[in-house]
Amino acid sequence: MKVLHIITRLDRGGSADNTLLSCIGQRRRGHEVVLAAGPGLTEESPLRPRAESEGVELVRIPSLVRAVDPLKDWGALRACRRLIREGRFDLVHTHTSKAGILGRLAARLAGRCRVVHTPHGHVFYGYFGPWKTRLFVWAERLMARWTDAIVTLTDREAEEHLALGVGRPSQFVTIFSGIPLPPAKARGGADPARRQALGLPAEGALIGSVGRLDPVKGHGLLIRAFARLGDRHPGARLILIGEGEKGEEYRALARELGIARRVSFLGWRGDVGDLLGELDLFVFPSRNEGMGRAAVEAMAAGLAVVATRTGGLPEVVKDGETGLLVPPGDAAALSAAMDRLLDRPEERRAMGEAGRKLAQAYSAERMCEKIEGLYQRLLAPAAPGLAG
Structure with missing residues (x-):
C-alpha cells in the first residue's frame, strides 16, 4: 500500500504527533509512506529526525500555510495535485482543516484514489471570526462529498460536524489520538535537582499545562485563574510548556497580575514526560478541543486533570473520576477546581491513578491498528465507490 499524508504544520502539536505516529505505524507494517507538510518542515524541524529514521519520506510544500492566502493556496493546490498524480498513491490521508481542504481538492483533481480526512478537532468555534468560520464550514461541507472516510478523535467531534451539515453519518469513524504509553511507575516526590535546573523552588505545588500558546488553547484564562488562587497557595507555581503567537502577551499578563515570578514559560521541551512527573496537577483550559491528547499524556503520567467542558474533552477526562471539568472561559470556576x-x-x-488506568486504552499501537483496519476496508475490492 502506498499512502500520502498531508498536514500544514509538522510542529510539536498534538495533530503533528498523531500524524507522525500514524506514518511510523504504517511504515512498520511494510507500507510505503510519504508525508507532505508546509514551510515549517525544515532541516531543523523537531519531528524530522524520527520520521527519517523510520523510513517516512518527507516532502516540503512551501506554499502550504495555515492562514488563508489565495496566492499561496493556489500554489499549494497545484503542488499537492502534482504530488498525488506523480506518486500514484493508493490512498491520500489529509490532516487538519486547511491541509484537508486543499489536499482533498487536489486528490479529486488528480484522479481516483481513496481519500481519508482527520480534522483533529475542527475550527467551527474558538478560532476565527464569523465570516472566516462560515467559509471553512462551507468548504468542509463541499470537501466531505469527495471524502471516503472522516476520522474524528471522539464521538462528540463527529456530532459537531454533522450538526453543521458536514458529511453523512456513514462517513464518520471515531479513532482516538494515540500516545506512546510510558512505563507504569509510581509517582515519586519532587526532584530537587530537576527543579533547580528549571529555576524552581525545591518545594511547593506545581501546576502545569502543555500546548501551543495560542488563543484557542486558553492559557490566558489559566494565568488569570492561577492569579485568583492568591494567598491560599503562595508556594504554588504555574508551568507552561509550549510556544506560540501569544507567548509575549501571556508573559506581559503575568507581570500585570503580579505573578510573573510564579509563572514559568519553558517553551517546547524534549523531556515533557519527565516534567509531567514533577507536576502535582495538570490543567487543560482550551476553548475548542477535538480530544485533548495532552490531557491523556498527563493522565498516563498519573496526574489529575482540570479541563474545560468543550469538544471531546468530556469523553477523555471523566468529571469527578479522573479530574474535574469546568465551563470554558470561566476563570473563577477554573481557579476553584x-x-x-x-x-x-x-x-x-486517586484521580491520577484512575486516569493512569484509563489512559492505557489510548496507546499509539491501538490507534494504528484501527487506522490500518480502515484503510484495508476502503481498499478492499468489494468496497463501495468514492463518496459523493
Whole structure:
C-alpha cells in the first residue's frame, strides 16, 4: 500500500504527533509512506529526525500555510495535485482543516484514489471570526462529498460536524489520538535537582499545562485563574510548556497580575514526560478541543486533570473520576477546581491513578491498528465507490 499524508504544520502539536505516529505505524507494517507538510518542515524541524529514521519520506510544500492566502493556496493546490498524480498513491490521508481542504481538492483533481480526512478537532468555534468560520464550514461541507472516510478523535467531534451539515453519518469513524504509553511507575516526590535546573523552588505545588500558546488553547484564562488562587497557595507555581503567537502577551499578563515570578514559560521541551512527573496537577483550559491528547499524556503520567467542558474533552477526562471539568472561559470556576484539588491531595492522587488506568486504552499501537483496519476496508475490492 502506498499512502500520502498531508498536514500544514509538522510542529510539536498534538495533530503533528498523531500524524507522525500514524506514518511510523504504517511504515512498520511494510507500507510505503510519504508525508507532505508546509514551510515549517525544515532541516531543523523537531519531528524530522524520527520520521527519517523510520523510513517516512518527507516532502516540503512551501506554499502550504495555515492562514488563508489565495496566492499561496493556489500554489499549494497545484503542488499537492502534482504530488498525488506523480506518486500514484493508493490512498491520500489529509490532516487538519486547511491541509484537508486543499489536499482533498487536489486528490479529486488528480484522479481516483481513496481519500481519508482527520480534522483533529475542527475550527467551527474558538478560532476565527464569523465570516472566516462560515467559509471553512462551507468548504468542509463541499470537501466531505469527495471524502471516503472522516476520522474524528471522539464521538462528540463527529456530532459537531454533522450538526453543521458536514458529511453523512456513514462517513464518520471515531479513532482516538494515540500516545506512546510510558512505563507504569509510581509517582515519586519532587526532584530537587530537576527543579533547580528549571529555576524552581525545591518545594511547593506545581501546576502545569502543555500546548501551543495560542488563543484557542486558553492559557490566558489559566494565568488569570492561577492569579485568583492568591494567598491560599503562595508556594504554588504555574508551568507552561509550549510556544506560540501569544507567548509575549501571556508573559506581559503575568507581570500585570503580579505573578510573573510564579509563572514559568519553558517553551517546547524534549523531556515533557519527565516534567509531567514533577507536576502535582495538570490543567487543560482550551476553548475548542477535538480530544485533548495532552490531557491523556498527563493522565498516563498519573496526574489529575482540570479541563474545560468543550469538544471531546468530556469523553477523555471523566468529571469527578479522573479530574474535574469546568465551563470554558470561566476563570473563577477554573481557579476553584485547582484550589479544590490542591487542598485535597488524597482525592488528587486517586484521580491520577484512575486516569493512569484509563489512559492505557489510548496507546499509539491501538490507534494504528484501527487506522490500518480502515484503510484495508476502503481498499478492499468489494468496497463501495468514492463518496459523493
